[in-house]
Amino acid sequence: MMQLITGYWLSQAVGAAAHLGIADALAAGPRTSEELGQTIGVQPQAVFRLLRLLTSLGVFRQDEHDSFALNPLGETLLSETPGSVRDFAITETAPGHWLPWGRLSDSVRTGKPMARETLGAELFDWYAQNPEEAGFFTAAMGNLSALAAGELVRVYDFTNVEKVIDVGGAHGILLGAVLKANPNASGIIFDLPHVIGTAENVIDPAVRDRYELVSGDFFESVPPGADLHILKQIVHDWDEERASLLLRNCHDALRPGGTLLLIEMIVPGDNRPDLAQAMDLNMLVILGGRERTEEEYRSILAASGFRLERVIATHSPFSVIEALRV
Ligand SMILES: C[S@@+](CC[C@H](N)C(=O)[O-])C[C@H]1O[C@@H](n2cnc3c(N)ncnc32)[C@H](O)[C@@H]1O
Structure with missing residues (x-):
């Protein structure tokens, strides 16, 4: 129970190491806390205490007294490395997520998200007003999409x-993988204006001539003309009413x-340990959304004019839910 209660101390310690760029500073080799103080502007005694904790958890290792180096776990906090989760670590411990989580009990009492109460705006509006944190959030989505992208093109x-549209596609990591898998396909990345405004050239330049960047609001409409829609971690952001509205807009555009491919975590029917149950609470508290069981996906898809065809498991936390427009 003590570990459960103090778990957020560890989340914040990992988030701080990610935010301060400690892994990048150790990429060239071991450094003392004094050296880190000079290179990344941290207080030596304080960074020593942070690294001592994270070393005890296997993230770093201490070669000699006060000289720290990267362990494989710490390498996942490098900014430029396959499998990096640095932006995800920053995002989950920064105000956009952290402040609503501080009011989880109110979310459970009311069934409502706590973004408006704690940030003063709904989450995506708040990101539009806070470009630095929005940049980390979009990159964090890219961290998770990079985990899913190879698996998506392997199983599908x-x-x-x-023509493929990545609806709420952020910076199009998934679309990039699909276009590379099929050299004859073209695509659209569709997202909010503040996300599309920073999306130029973020996916592989080799496929740049085969995709368009389009901004808009999927609650109003989705651009027409594609024969395949990908929505990764979009439906889970929303309650039944909002999710059905955006799925109906996909139906109209398709x-x-x-x-329609939904890339989502699926809540296991037997409630075995999975990231989905915790992600479900994350959705509740930040956006009022939810993770769903396979049956819940079948039913929300049917109500929006789609027939769920199959669910394909992957070697990532995500499944591919394939549905056909009826
Ligand atoms: C959870 S993120 C998923 C991003 C991307 N699909 C991925 O998995 O990497 C949700 C995305 O939906 C976008 N979004 C939110 N509301 C939107 C709206 N009304 N219209 C279009 N995009 C929206 C956000 O900007 C964000 O990029």
């Missing part, structure tokens, strides 16, 4: 797809017989 055949 995109050979016959002509060619008859077109395909």
Whole structure:
């Protein structure tokens, strides 16, 4: 119970190491806390105490007295490395997520998210007003999408797809993987204006001539013309009413017989340990959304004019839910 109660101390310690760029500062080799003080502007005694804790958890190692180096776990906090979760660590411990989580009991009491109460605006409006943290959030989504992208193109055949839209696609990590898997396909990244405004050239330049950047609001409409829609961690952001509205807008935009792929965590029917149950509370407290069981996806898809065809598990926390436009 003490570990459960104090778990957020560890989240914040990892978040602080990520935010301060400690892994990047150790990339070239071991450093003392005094040296870190000079290179990244931290107080030597305080960074020693932070690194001592994280060393005890296996993130770093202490080679000699007060000289710290990266362990494989710490390497995931490097900014430029395959499998990096640095931006995710920063995002989950920064105000946009952290402040609503401080009011979880109020969310449970009311069933409502706590963004407006703690940030003064709904989460995506708040990000639009806070570009620095929005940048970390979008990059954090990229961290998770990078984990999912290789698996998506491994388990799903995109050979016959002509035009793909990544709805709420952020910086298009998934779209980039799909376009690379099918050299004949083209695509659209569709997201809010503040996200599209910073999306230029973030996915592989090799596919830049095959995708468009389009900004808009998926609660109003989704650009038409694609034969396949990908929505990764979009439906989970919203309650039934909002999720159904955006799925109906996909239905209106999609060619008859077109395909909808939802990339989501699925709450296990037997409640075995999974990231989905905790992500579900994250959705409740920051946005009023939810993670869903397979049956819940089947039912929300049917109510929006789609037939769930199959659910494909991947070697990532995400499943691919394939649905056809009825
Ligand atoms: C949880 S993130 C997922 C991003 C991306 N699909 C991924 O997994 O990397 C949700 C995305 O939906 C976008 N979004 C939120 N509200 C939107 C709206 N009304 N219209 C279009 N995009 C929206 C956000 O800007 C954000 O990029």
